[in-house]
Amino acid sequence: MDDLKLNPNDVLRRVSEIESVKQTGQLKIFFGYAAGVGKTYAMLKEAHELKNKGVDVVIGYVEPHQRVETQALVEGLEQIDTQEIDYKGLKLQEFNLDEAILRKPKLVLVDELAHTNAEGCRHAKRYQDIEELLRAGIDVYTTVNVQHIESLNDMVQSITGVVVRERIPDDVFDNAAQIKLVDIEPNELLERLNSGKIYKKTQAQSATLNFFDIKNLTALREIALRRCADRINRISEKARQLENNGYYTEEHILVCLSSSPTNPKIIRTASRMASAFKGKFTALYVETSDFPSLEEETKKQLRANIHLAQQLGATIELVYGDDVPLQISEFARISGVSKIVLGRSSAKRKYYWSKPTLSERLTENAPNLDIYIIPEKGIPYYKKKKAQFENVTFDLRDTLISVALLVIATVLGTVFYQFAFSEANIITIYILSVLLTSIVTKQRIYSLISSVLSVLTFNYFFTVPRFTFTAYDSGYPVTFLIMFIAAFVTSSLAVKLKQHAKQSAQTAYRTKILLETNQLLQKTIKKDEIISVTANQLVKLFDKDIVVYMEEQGELQEPEIFKATLEETSKYITENEKAVAAWVFKNNKHAGASTNTLGSAKCLYLAIRANDNVYGVIGVALNHSTLESFENNILLSILGECGLALESQRAIKEREDAAVLAKNEQLRANLLRAISHDLRTPLTSISGNANILLASDEIMDHETKKKLYTDIYDDSLWLINLVENLLSVTRIEDGTMNLKCTSELIDEVINEALNHVNRNKVKHTIVVNHPDEFIFAKMDARLIIQVIINIVDNAIKYTPEGSMIAIDVKKTDHVVIDISDNGPGIPDEAKAKIFDMFFTGTSKIVDSRRSMGLGLALCKSIVLAHGGEISVHDNKPQGTIFRFTLPLEEVVIHE
Known part of the structure; x- marks a missing residue:
């Protein structure tokens, strides 16, 4: 009954997820806390059971550990040939992904999920091979140990002291369809190790010293059990969110990214916190003005840290500014962050008089945030910065500009000195020179050198004794120091402003491109x-x-x-x-x-x-x-x-194709309806009249027979005209109506058309008002004759006997043909639909044979195909005028 309470969107989402699962393969991981617990053995044993049930099972790759029990289970299962990779002279055997996809079994066994592939394979990691198998719809069984899960790497390292290089993202583990924990007691595992069932004796001794001891194994076993329990909690939480679409958690964990080699530990810790709190996980990097000058190795480490955060499910955000604490606190405030995770190196001052640390500034700027400090074992709190100008290269243009500005400042200083201006004014000129140097040059070294040279130049030219680097006044050293500090601070601020302006311009340009793309795509x-x-x-x-x-x-x-x-x-x-x-x-x-x-x-x-x-x-x-x-x-x-x-x-x-299809289906339905209803009357009449003639030929008088023949003839003409219209409509709809336009005399075309008009024309007066000159038009005469026939027949049908039908031809910049009658006219509401296909009027004058509504629609299509126009108007004092135009053709007559 609970399912009845679900929102329809939830039901659709569940159906979509089920369909998605059906299309992709299922992953089952045999999970253990150490090598030798029996993961591969359990995987092979289950594969044999499935094979006995008729499942198509093959071995993609099983790690050759030379374990007797495991090797025995390999026998009897089909194996895919491995891929041989030549790497630095060595022949390496790797899982053959393409061969497995080509074979496409129901289930493939691929050992060692965290394995790193040799260069030359399609993917760098084996788990990526397995993901491709799953996308191909192939089920996979694989194995992995707890130390290979990314978020647990630091924890395992702190317990065992061993750095594990081969790791898998947590979502590979969490998104697996099944996890089977393969577990034995640590004591039993050590017995297997000592008896040579896991490694050879020399390897077993080394393993016992470095990794396999009872303390490590017990801790790893506990972590493995807890990780399985965490996965079950995640599955339950996901089901809970499906049941309650409005479920929301207010926790938002923010981790600060950097290029530090200890940053991965901080990221993993933040990831575990986000999982524990079931909150959002964001990784933030603050790009300062020093970023362009960072070494490539440092940038590489930063990219690796960003990639790790993405693997662990973090949303990556980037902000700009040199005030890192302010940028972090502002981002946290705007984004609703509740907890920030930092490394310990950013939370301790080197000296008492040092500036406040990152954590202190964050506490000051955002007092409501919880800040978590993660210890960085074995890493010093502060690492000495590399010399800022170590890789400086001098540019001739910037050097000349710097020298020129210093010379100009000295010349202006000399002028000021001659006019007895104070030394403060001269010092200001030199500070201005340093400021201009920092603005126009590309590297910061020029402003630093200019600051030093400005002090020395001022001392040489403007202090007593002049033209020496000595100074008699005891206050000059302080003056020189203040002058240097002022020049250096001013230049530093100018350099920072220039870098900020460059960053802002770059960000604005990228944002402009993004917005411009959106606008341009909307117009395409x-x-x-x-x-x-x-x-x-x-x-x-x-x-x-x-x-x-x-x-x-x-x-x-x-x-x-x-x-x-x-x-x-x-x-x-x-x-x-x-x-x-x-x-x-x-x-x-x-x-x-x-x-x-x-x-x-x-x-x-x-x-x-x-x-x-x-x-x-x-x-x-x-x-x-x-x-x-x-x-x-x-x-x-x-x-x-x-x-x-x-x-x-x-x-x-x-939608357009669907509309065309619907229109064609409607046309087909209307044609079938029209044929089934409208052809029945004339066919029945023809059949009945013919039957009467056959059965009563001897006793029937001449007048009666003539009337029957006439009715048969009229009905036949009606059918012929109907078939012509149907064929024309068909050619128009499928685009096969080709015009064969020639210059035709309008009078001849009208006369030919009237010869084929309905026999009932004798009951009406048809008048053709011929123009005083010969008028030629460019047309397909056969089709225009059909247009005139249809319009005149329509007038005959919808006007009472004795009505007048007039045909007038006028010449303007094109030929205008009016076909008018003095009948009851057409209601205004019908005029808008009069040229629509299958539209029929409601006049009571029309005879019992109902029209299909094709004639006027066909007229419109033919006239438009000629480049003309067709319309309907009221005739004064009463009646209707059908008007259509054709291209005028000027004919030159040579005498």
């Missing part, structure tokens, strides 16, 4: 326009070549390159690059340069997607560079906008 309609706008905006943003692969009918098309440089672009469209793009399209994942998947590619490839639909692939030519976190976020935002625009365009096209 066609698919190629959307792609062109997106690619050109990315070229403007990154100043890098962009490669675009569009999707058509489920396949990638040939690439299109949008160039930003003059470099040769053929290297971006090789078969290897196309294969990477095809993999991204198939798997809806990033790959290529700067990633762990097919990282040898020249470009970084990303899918253009909206929801689960992939509309193409875009490659960014990195040329051995990388995208910063903020650049990557903007790239994803632009691709997201592009994906939404393409999805909208596809939805519009599908």
Whole structure:
């Protein structure tokens, strides 16, 4: 009964999740707290049980540990040949992912989930191979130990003292369909180790000394049990949120990112806190003005820390400013952060007189925040900064400018000295010179040197004794010191302002590109326009070549390159690059340069997607560079906008196709209805009259027979006209009506049409008002004759006997033909629909044979195909005028 209370959206979401699970493979992890507990053995044993039940099971890769019991279970199971990788002269055997996908069993066994693949494999990590297997719809059994889970790495290291390099993201573990804990007592594990069942004796002795002791194993076992319990809690929490869509937690954990090698420990701790509090998890990096001058190794460490935070489920945010505590506290206030996680090195002063620490400033700026300080074992609180000007390179232009400004200041100082201005005025000139130097030069070293030289120059030229570096006045050293400090502080502030302005301009430009992209995409309609706008905006943003692969009918098309440089672009469209793009399209994942998947590619490839639909692939030519976190976020935002625009365009096209299909279906239904009803009357009449003639030929008088023949003839003409209209309508709808236009005399066309008008025309007066001159029009005479017949027949049908029908021809810049009658006219509400297909009037004058409503609709289509117009008007004092136009044809008559 509880399901009846669910919101319909919740039900749809559950159905969607179930369908998604059906389409992807299921992952089962055999989980242990140490090597040798029996994970691989349990996996193989269960595989044999499934095989006996008829399940298609193959071994993708089993680690050859030379364990007798395990090797015995390998026998009897089909094995996929491994992939041989040549790495620095060694032949390495790796899991053959492509062979497994090609074989496509129901279940594949892949040992050692946390394994790092050799160079040359598609993915850097084995868990990425397994993710691709799951996306291919293949179930996977695998094994992993507790020390390989990313968020537990620091905890395991602190217990065992061993740094584990091979790790998996927590979400790989948490999102597995099943976790089977393989557990034995630590004492039993040590007995297995000592008896040589896990490692050889020499390895077992080393393992006992370094890792396998009762204390470590007990602690690891406890962590493994707790991690399994945490996963069960997460599953329960997810189910709870599905039951209650309004569920919300107020906890928001913020971790501060840096390039410190200890930052990963802080990130992992914050991740565990976010999981424990069931709150949001955000990682923030404050980019200061010193960021461009950071060493590449430092930037690499920062990117690794950002990547780790993303793996652990954090939302990455970036802000700018040199006042780091202020930026963090403001972000926390705006974003609703409740807890901040810091490292201990940022929470301790080096000296009593040192400036307040990060944690002290944060406490001052945001007193309501909880701040957690994480110890950084083995790492000193403060690390000596590298010399700021160690890698300085001097530029001739900046050097000349600096010297020129110093000379100008000295000349102005000399003038001031001659006019007996005070020394304070001269000092101000030199400070101004240093300020200008810091503004116009590119490196900070020039302002520092200018500060020193300004003091020395002032001393040399303007203190007594002049033209020496000595000074008689005892107060001059203080003057020199204050002058240097003032010049240096002023120049430092100018440099910072310049750097801030540069950062602000860069941020504003990127934001402008993002907003501009959104506006341009809203104006586009066609698919190629959307792609062109997106690619050109990315070229403007990154100043890098962009490669675009569009999707058509489920396949990638040939690439299109949008160039930003003059470099040769053929290297971006090789078969290897196309294969990477095809993999991204198939798997809806990033790959290529700067990633762990097919990282040898020249470009970084990303899918253009909206929801689960992939509309193409875009490659960014990195040329051995990388995208910063903020650049990557903007790239994803632009691709997201592009994906939404393409999805909208596809939805519009599908709606248009659906509308055309509905219209065709309606036309088909109306035609069938009309044929079934409207053809029955004339056919019945023809059949009945013919039967009477056959049965009563001898006793029937001449007049009666003539009337029957006439009725048969009229009904036949009606059917012929109907069939002609149907054929014409069919040709118009499928676009096969081809005009054969020639110059025709209007009078001849009208006379020909009147010869084929309904026999009932004798009951009406038809008048043709011929013009005084010969008027020619460019037309397909056969079709225009049909137009005149249909309009005149319509007038005959809807006007009483004895009515007058007039045909008038006028010449303006085109030919105007009016067909008028003096009948009862057409109501205003019917005029708007008179040319619609299958519209029939409600006049009581019309005979019992109901019209199909095709004639006037066909007239409109024919006239429009000739480039003319057709309309209906009231005739004065009564009646109706049908008016249509045709292109005028001037004919030159040669005498």
